[in-house]
Amino acid sequence: MRYRTEGSEVVALHQVSLEVGAGEFVSLLGPSGCGKTTLLRIMADLQQPTSGVVKIAGKSPKEARLSQKYGIVFQSPVLYDWRTVKANITLPLEMMSIPKAERNRRADELLELVGLGNFSDRYPWQLSGGMQQRVAIARALAIRPEILLMDEPFSALDEFTRERLNEELLAIWKQIQSTVVFVTHSIPEAVFLSDRVFVLSPHPGRLSAVVDIPLPRPRTQSMRNDPEFFRLITEIRDRFEGV
Numbered sequence: 001m002r003y004r005t006e007g008s009e010v011v012a013l014h015q016v017s018l019e020v021g022a023g024e025f026v027s028l029l030g031p032s033g034c035g036k037t038t039l040l041r042i043m044a045d046l047q048q049p050t051s052g053v054v055k056i057a058g059k060s061p062k063e064a065r066l067s068q069k070y071g072i073v074f075q076s077p078v079l080y081d082w083r084t085v086k087a088n089i090t091l092p093l094e095m096m097s098i099p100k101a102e103r104n105r106r107a108d109e110l111l112e113l114v115g116l117g118n119f120s121d122r123y124p125w126q127l128s129g130g131m132q133q134r135v136a137i138a139r140a141l142a143i144r145p146e147i148l149l150m151d152e153p154f155s156a157l158d159e160f161t162r163e164r165l166n167e168e169l170l171a172i173w174k175q176i177q178s179t180v181v182f183v184t185h186s187i188p189e190a191v192f193l194s195d196r197v198f199v200l201s202p203h204p205g206r207l208s209a210v211v212d213i214p215l216p217r218p219r220t221q222s223m224r225n226d227p228e229f230f231r232l233i234t235e236i237r238d239r240f241e242g243v
């Protein structure tokens, strides 16, 4: 992927090739500017690569998007302040003309799943940042996506909330069994969540390593003190090139 700006060109991604298995949880990890967001946006059909291809179970990203295969969660929750929590979650279903009873049923189920069963009639501005991000996750899941794309969803949150949401996300993933591609610049977050970590390095953005995370599941907070957890963090840190 090359970006052309006046008089110059940025190579955002250079010869990146990777494969993600169905139901796998992978992270795209790297420092600012290594092309993580660009790669996620190309996968999601939000932008076109200069060259190369992406296939989603044999289909193009556009076909996958049109057949509602993606749920996307961004760094900031982008909720509608004038709609209740529940009405934010049902919005994509309204756009798909799903009947009201079914919309409500799915929203109630998702509110329970993200631990906000008692907050359905609140407005986003009445919730903490962590709760707002849980609403955004529930909304992304409303269309029952096969692939959940998450772009640094917890990076604006404090460390305590972030670690708790990491664990909650894994519990949700276990239930929904979607494939997850998770963008982060936090090495511990990538290790805690993932089956595999794709390590990207900048200038030009490239894939410098793929690291398997053999920690058992379910993953618990106490694993963060495990020597194996620290070993994996060190291994990944050593794999960055030119940072």
Ligand SMILES: Nc1ncnc2c1ncn2[C@@H]1O[C@H](COP(=O)(O)OP(=O)(O)OP(=O)(O)O)[C@@H](O)[C@H]1O
Pocket (backbone or CB within 6 Å): 003, 004, 005, 010, 011, 012, 030, 031, 032, 033, 034, 035, 036, 037, 038, 039, 185, 205
């Ligand atoms: N629309 C654009 N026009 C020109 N250059 C761009 C554009 N979007 C991104 N870039 C450049 O492409 C490179 C990769 O950007 P990208 O946002 O994908 O990186 P990132 O790893 O997600 O960074 P961050 O963690 O800061 O979000 C950077 O050098 C960036 O400046």
